[in-house]
Amino acid sequence: MNKINFNYLENYSQSISEKFCSKYFETKKYMSGQEIIQLTPSQQVNLLVIKALFSAWQDELEKLKSNPYFDYRDIAVDNSLKEFMNILSRAIKVERVHFEPLMREAVEDALLLAIDPVTFFIHLIEESKGDRNYFKDTKKYIKWHTDLMGTLMDKSSMGASSSELKMALRAKYENEKNKMERYDRLLEPLHQVQKIDYTKLVEQNDTGSIQEERKTNALDAQETPPVESAEKFATDSTDSSSSTHNQHKAASSEKAIDPALAWARFESEEYSIIKGSIGNLSESVGINQRFMFTRELFQGNADLMKHALQSIDRCDSFVEAVELINQRYVEELDWNKNSDEVNEFLQLVFRKFEQK
Incomplete structure (x- = not known):
């Protein structure tokens, strides 16, 4: 892929x-x-x-x-x-x-x-x-x-x-x-109107002319690294254990998301329209949501958002997922827990764990 x-x-x-x-x-x-x-x-x-x-x-x-x-x-x-x-x-x-x-x-x-x-x-x-x-x-x-x-x-x-x-x-x-x-x-018709730099748009997993072009232009195709890398915010840990506390700035009590309140809100009739379980978050976020979350919640860093979704997918419950979000992202990325973007992100997390 x-x-x-x-x-x-x-x-x-x-x-x-x-x-x-x-x-x-x-x-x-x-x-x-x-x-x-x-x-x-x-x-x-x-x-x-x-x-x-x-x-x-x-x-x-x-x-x-x-x-x-x-x-x-x-x-x-x-x-x-x-x-x-x-x-x-x-x-x-x-x-x-x-x-x-x-x-x-x-x-x-x-x-x-x-x-x-x-x-x-x-x-x-x-x-x-x-x-x-x-x-x-x-x-x-x-x-x-x-x-x-x-x-x-x-x-x-x-x-x-x-x-x-x-x-x-x-x-x-x-x-x-x-x-x-x-x-x-x-995509050739679009490419003829405005050149598509495939070496920047996509990483190749197959062979062919585009891959050869990528090798030829490798030095020119290097992307500007993000201001802050995904590694600063995410580790390979699968839970929010004490080791995570040493690497991330946990959200203060005022900024932290309360998992119990969030769960109760999404369980209410007001949010019944969003009911319906989803599988892996990393595969279920729509393209428009992906753009919005990347831009508004993850400082334009698509790799960071992808890593966040994968980390949440490894959690066992909604409460564990919210605690992970509080530990890794809310304070570090200055999330407003009352914003529409955070609310929509939590809705997806809720749909993944609504039976847990």
Whole structure:
């Protein structure tokens, strides 16, 4: 499996999105649906922009259905909503300030899909929330690695759980990985617009032209080391024993997260929507969450966040995981325990250990 430098991925996505948007919006104020389809030389990127718009519509629809005064299960209402959506899809009109974030997200997803399809599709599994029709509805937006998408469609239609879908996905990938199209070929249309430095974007595990390019340019490809390395904050210890106290600055009583209060909060009805166990945190964090946590909680250090997730995965309970977080990260990285980012991070930890 290829290891992605998410900092480079995010910066590249932002840069090329600005380039596409600057060229388009130089003469036009709004982006239409038909123009999105033809916006970039990468059909996959264009379709992922449309997918982002569709997801935004679905979010709005769910908010509408939460209104307690109307029966949205009524057949006539359901048919009317579908017709409304069809009409709305023909009336897409987006200004740059709203379009550029969608564009950036689409490029990020396209890079991830090309280089690390397993992580991309795991994100889709989490996004599906058990909806059997999700993969059928999403298929039209995915043009790369369609065999993996087909596996998820088949297994989901048979009622497979989230964990079963992930197992089937990994098994299919292992069987097909040597026959899958190389990511540099998939990304060539973007590379032609703005060069992708693969030696910085990804560490190679296979052989081929990109690996040879990496060897040739090894000295130029060295990344600037992070201000503070992951080793300062994390050790190979699998628990929060006394040895950890000697290497980390534990959170003060005022800053520390109370595991009992956090557990009670997530057990409450207010957070019932997040229920549903997940497996390894290191494999289940979605791409957007990964960017947010890296930037807001781990000082832009993707390796540090990855090590933190792996350390939490080795814990045996929610309480042990929170104590580890208090010992290693809250004080060292100046976390605000009441922030939305910390709250969302703890929600994921809770879902991993909700039965413990």
